[in-house]
Amino acid sequence: MGEECILKGVRKHANPGKATILALGKAFPHQLVMQEYLVDGYFRDTNCDNLELKQKLSRLCKTTTVKTRYVVMSEEILKKYPELAVEGLPTVTQRLEICNKAVTQMAIEASKACIKNWGGSLSDITHLVYVSSSEARLPGGDIYLATGLGMSPKTQRTMLYFVGCSGGVAGLRVAKDIAENNPGSRVLLTTSETTIIGFKPPSADRPYDLVGVALFGDGAGAMIIGSDPRVETEKPLFELHTAAQEFLPDTEKKIDGRLTEEGISFKLARELPQIIEDNVEGFCDRLMDVVGFQSKDYNKLFWAVHPGGPAILNRIEKRLDLLPEKLNASRRALMDYGNASSNTIVYVLEYMIEEGNKIRKDGGEDPECGLILAFGPGITFEGILARNLCA
Known part of the structure; x- marks a missing residue:
């Protein structure tokens, strides 16, 4: 593979033994946030009336170029857990209670969408790579995802926790290695994230938080990775x-x-x-x-x-x-x-x-x-x- 693959513009079949992405899938929580309404909603939900911080967040929301996002956070969650909007309260237990459940649900939905797009069978998946920076528990979310999908207990699992924004490509690198070193394997890579783990009221002492409020969203993604695609049933993407x-x-x-x-x-x-x-x-x-x-x-x-x-x-x-x-x-x-x-x-x-x-x-x-x-x-x-x- 070299410069000629671009200059000639000739499409080729996947190279033997090389991993390919065979399908993509995604899923989101039901709460859709329009960026133009985010500032008022966030300050209302956190009972904050700091005009300077509100104006700063308004400026940040415009510079991020974000128009819409999906989030797990909702009025129902804040009613059940009002302490999440209060400064200084120990709430990691409550957050993980919400996050662990939410990321699993989104991961299952994204995985099912991906498998449907792939057209293969769940029983053909041999490996699972799970990525998240939004949960913490033992056993990890890979077990809950595998169980929720009804995967075989023999499915080989790998977890990548707290690798942040690089996690999707890191997971793809790991899935690539697995696929190429296990001929005939099919790897399900699933990522799932929610910002509730870091949701806080605005504070002049934490200006970084406003960047996150203006920029980050929730959701899940999934890919099927395998080498030597089956010509009759699989359509490799990359x-x-x-x-x-x-x-x-x-x-x-x-x-x-x-x-x-x-x-x-x-x-x-x-x-x-x-x-x-x-x-x-x-x-x-x-x-x-x-x-x-x-x-x-x-x-x-x-x-x-x-x-x-x-x-x-x-x-x-x-x-x-x-x-x-x-x-x-x-x-x-x-x-x-x-x-x-x-x-x-x-x-x-x-x-x-x-x-x-x-x-x-x-x-x-x-x-x-x-x-x-x-x-x-x-x-x-x-x-x-x-x-x-x-x-």
Whole structure:
């Protein structure tokens, strides 16, 4: 695989033994939040009348580019657990009671949607990879998901907990390794997240919280991954050629999350977008160098980037000199769902397929090769060099 796969524009079947994404699925809680109404609702629900904080959140809501999001939080939950809106109360037990149940329900729904889109049988799934930063329990959510789906007790399970926004691509990397090292296997990768674990009333002492309120959403995503697709029954979407993970030394505090008696508290460094901008080109080049891809014309690739926020997307676009349409799928996912942490890459890939269909319908040719990227605590870069097999 090299530069010729883009220049010729010739679609190929999946390479023997290489993992492919065979299906996508998603699910959301029932509560839909319109960004234009978020500020008034949030301050009403938390009984806060701080005008300065309200104005700050209003500004943030406009800069995030988010239009709609789904959330587990509801009036019913706040009536049952009014302490969640009170500053300083120990509520981690209540939060986990809500979150553990909610993420399992969403994970089951997303997995069922994915399996339906795949067209295969639940009994054909040999492995389960489960990703979440929104729950904490023993046994873990993988057991509850497997049980809820009715999976075989022999299904081999792997959990990735508290890996944040990079979790979806990290899970894909793990699923890729499993699929390629277990011929005939079919891996269900499911991610599920809710912001209730970190829901708090506004406070001048925690300006980071307002960023989260303006940006993050809830939901679940799922993928089926396997190698050597069955020609008669399976339609591969993306081939996962090469995967890489890299952390940046001395950046552990730039994305800082701590589980406390009041839930999870996050701090995001202001320089986070700049750090990603400074390092993304080198990471992408090292990933492409593995297969001898020499071209630095990044516009010959497709880009499925986890939308951590508009500033991150803008910085990547600037550093790599990308055409504006290259990040359309990421910007659409951010606008429609917010940053839903590990789930969001599933929504980006769905929009990537839609964008490709539009290009071909208009007589154009979308790139065959591209990068699937996400960034999380560490600061950790996750990337996969992939081929688009949809056309």
